[in-house]
Amino acid sequence: MMHITNDKTDTTTFEMGGKCPFGGDRIGGAEGASPTLSDWYPNRLRVELLHHNAPGANPLGEDFNYAEAFNAIDLEALKQEIKGFLTSSVDWWPSDYHNYGPQMVRMAWHSAGTYRIADGRGGAGEALQRFAPISSWWDNGNTDKSRRLLWPIKQKYGSALSWADLIVLTGNCALEVMGFPTYGFAGGRHDAWEADDSTYWGPEVWDGKKVNTPDSMVTRDKRWRGQNGDADYDLENPLGATHQSLIYVNPEGPYGKGDPLGSARDIRISFSRMAMNDEETVALIAGGHAFGKSHGMVPAAEIGAQPEIAPMEQMGLGWHNPRGKGNAEDTMTNGIEGSWTPNPTQWDNDYLINLFKFDWEQTKSPAGAMQWTPVDKSAPKTPDAHIPGQMNALMMMTTDIALKEDPEYRKVCEKFLNDFDAFTQAFSKAWYKLTHRDMGPRERYLGAEKRNENDLLWQDPIPVADYTVIEAADIAALKKSIMAAGISGSDLVYTAFSAAVTHRSSDKRGGANGGRLALAPQKDWAVNRRTVPVIAALRTIMDEFNGQQQGGRKVSLADLIVLGGCAALEKAAADAGVATEVPFTPGRRDTTQELTDIEMFTWLKPVADGFRNYLDKGFGEISQDVSPEEMFLDKAQLLSLTSPEWVALTGGLRAMNANHDGSPYGIFTDRVGVLTNDFFTVLTSTDFDWKKADAKGMTFSLDNRATGESRFVATRSDLIFGSNGQLRAVAEVYAGSDGHKRFVKAFVKAWDKVMMLDRYDVKV
Known part of the structure; x- marks a missing residue:
């Protein structure tokens, strides 16, 4: 779902004596910043969000053919370059164990892991990890270093290789370098060119840095209903992460209290919101934690600002670490310190073996984070990532212990413990799903490693025509x-x-x-x-x-x-x-x-659809105080409509009485089924007085001012096109004396656009 308000963080990194640098001294919204339109009118319908990521922001131009450019790349040669880089190290950000593989797996996972099934937003498809707010989430700490390390490769291939594709491909190469057989890779992701200010990531308001520290995750976020373990315990739709600034869940458990069963409940809710079942969830966690380590050598309070508000001289890199080297053995990322296995750069089953073989007790990392170490001090050790000869105790997170203590997750773990090949295949397919879930039909897939089988139900397969x-x-x-x-x-x-x-x-x-x-x-x-x-x-x-x-x-x-x-x-x-x-x-x-995956397609069922003047019977409870017109705007954006297209399409559908139940709401005409512009002429007419027909203002009557006759009825999804200034401006064009033919032309064009949105078989 899209943002409704525009809560802002403090981006001031220089002193201006408290004054606006462009004149005046109006302080509003974020501290030290002039108030924005959304600060003045927080409940306004932000129609401008429909024009986010407009063609003018794209430096490649509308004629650039990415598929053609990508297909010209020698994919195998590119992969060898990436793999050569992965087994190297640079002084400014040394690789753990002389292998950047685990670090790059995390980058790719976190890029894809923002995906959520409820509205399809998030995911790796546009490389939004490069921009705020995602770039500066606590859970993405130091992913900025991973992308900066990849810049020489990106620079070499230029526009032929999007950041979105490079991030996922690098994750695949990292797994392969460490001995894991990946299921495949498909290119075809197009980069975004500006920050995403439209996606709703949660209701929490923060004051800049506080949300990007573990302290912000100790108190339950506003996105939850009930307490962990209650019958009504659930996460607000359409959200997937359990806390603001996380990709999935708090690794220390709910409230940071180290509760494994509570953590298991959070994991199940979060991963299911991201379209993963129990087996896929275990495969991803156990598979991902077979590699690398977590970093927690410095208290979070000592770490500098995230990239979005870091000092200019850091050139887009955030989380400056003042301790020791600031990296290597002094690295701080999520606050938990240590590795899960004795061989952190090799694909094996040691993660599950150690998890179940040993009992684990709660301890604290050097940064003060909750974690777990083996009770048995004779348990295997793991080599230090940077100090030769030093051996460290193994580590587990509360989210790891959750897999052992939750009965259903435990069954999956035991299956994988007894069948390493099954585990390997499950992780391989789950990783492919994670990194490709938001790409859509296979017609969009590019490259020699794409998979074409019909056995992946999550790809919504359509058989090839035999006629x-x-x-x-x-x-x-x-x-x-x-x-x-x-x-x-x-x-x-x-x-x-x-x-x-x-x-x-x-x-x-x-x-x-x-x-x-x-x-x-x-x-x-x-x-x-x-x-x-x-x-x-x-x-x-x-x-x-x-x-x-x-x-x-x-x-x-x-x-x-x-x-x-x-x-x-x-x-x-x-x-x-x-x-x-x-x-x-x-x-x-x-x-x-x-x-057809019935469960996954059920997520496409509308709660509200202003185009068809539809509200679910449970709209009041389901909508969580979001108005019908806001959900209408959200749907228009999901259809990639501009505001003129949205207005024209709605006016045409009303002329045809395309209401879900054939009701008269918004049918401002006596010529139903004729493509007139009557919807707009009535909507903008001064001959009518608009009155609420119910206490909540969900429906209205249009009364003739001269006669008092109740002439038409309307919903909020009708009147918004006359009450909102930006939408009314468009409606007035179609209502003008010269507007009818223009409206018909605009409607037909918008109609064809919607009919063709999923025709990737004929699109470039």
Whole structure:
């Protein structure tokens, strides 16, 4: 979900006598900073978020073809360069055990680990680890050093290799250098070019540095309902991390109190929010902790500011360590000190062997963090990462002990203990899922190491078509068949839009391709009930056409659903006096119920959908005080719409009465099913008085000022286009005397954009 407010941290690193350097002495928002628009009006709808990461921020230009550039790279040669670097060391940031592998695995894991299934945001896809706020989270301490170490390789390959791809590929190379067989790698991630100021990472307000220390994790964050162990214990949606500034959970356990079972509950909630089951969770934790060490030699209070507010002369590097060398044996990262295994740069099963072979007692790291060491002092030791000949006690975190004490996690651990090959395969597949989960369909995958199997259900597979796609003459004939079938234009538009609107630009899931609107769980959602008879009618048309074997050509149900909406809109536009051709690109394919992960697709079910004027019956409780219009904005962003596209698309859907239940809300016209601009002319008219129809202001009546007659009814998702200044400015364009044709053109273009969002098979 997107940010609603804009809480700011103190970024002042120089003294100006308390005055704004551009004049005046207004102090508001963050201490020492002039107040922003969001400081003045914290509840305003931030429509500008739709234009985040606009083309103007991209130095590569809109014509740059990343796929073409990446495919020209000799991937094997690139990997050898990365592996050569991994087994080296530099003075300014020496490698542990003369191997940067573990450090790079952590960087890649933390880049991908921000992914969350609820809204598909986060993940490795745009290398957002380079920017605030993620770059400066406590859990990402010293990942800035990892990326800076990789700069010579990135510099050599330039724009042909995105940071997002390099980070994940380096993680893979690191695992391979340490003897682990990876499952594969796919390139194709495009870098973001500015900080993400739209994703909602939690409700907590902080004052700069405090949130980036362990002290901030001792008190429970506001994101939790109930106490750990209570029946109603749960984490606020759509969040995945248990605390602000963490990737997953506090390694010291809830409240920092070293409670393994409480930690297990946190782990299960957090990892499930990131689309991992129990086996995948254990595989990732046990597999990741087979390598490297944790760093906690210096108290957190002595460590300098995170990158976003570090002094300029540090050039984007944060967490300055003033103790000793400031690195190597004096390194401070998360506060816990030590290694899990005697061989920290070698893939083996020692992590699980030691975890279960020995009893563990709570101790403190030099930085004062809670950790665990073996009770048996004769247990194996681990070599120091930098001091030759020095041997140290093994270490476990509370999150490690949790795997041993939780009954379900223990079963998985015991399975892996008894079958190292099964453990290896599980970690390999889980790592591939972790680092590729947000990439979307396999059509986006690049490179010689991508995997093409259909056995990875999380990739939402769609079988390859075994027929020839329909041509122009077929499309024309099918349009006639659809329009002669007696289905209303409103129902056709509603069904096509319902198929496409599930798409999320965040993790590239959902959309019309695959025809999943006709499969569980989507066919059973309340918001889709209106589509059921339409799909049945379209299926009859499909069967009749395909049975005729038109030169080996067939039409998929997925294509037919979209084509029906396009045909209805062409008629609606013509009825409004505007002749137009609605673009249609065939080639969508139908998938099967067996290839549809019902649990994962249930996360795409809307709580609110302003496009279809839908609110879930439990909206009040589920929404957590987020208004319908804010969730509407959130959905518009997930569809990658601009504000003009959002306004035009909504106005067209209202003209067609694409409400989920056919209700009159927002249908400001007597010509339903005709593509008029009546929605905008009524919305901007001074002839109407708008009145609340309920105490909470969720619905409204539009009364004629002259007669007092109640003329229309509306929801918040309708009136926002007249009440919000930025949206109203666009609505006024479409309501103008010259606005109708402009509106139809804009609507058709926005419609086609949404229908094509998931067509990665025809996109560059």
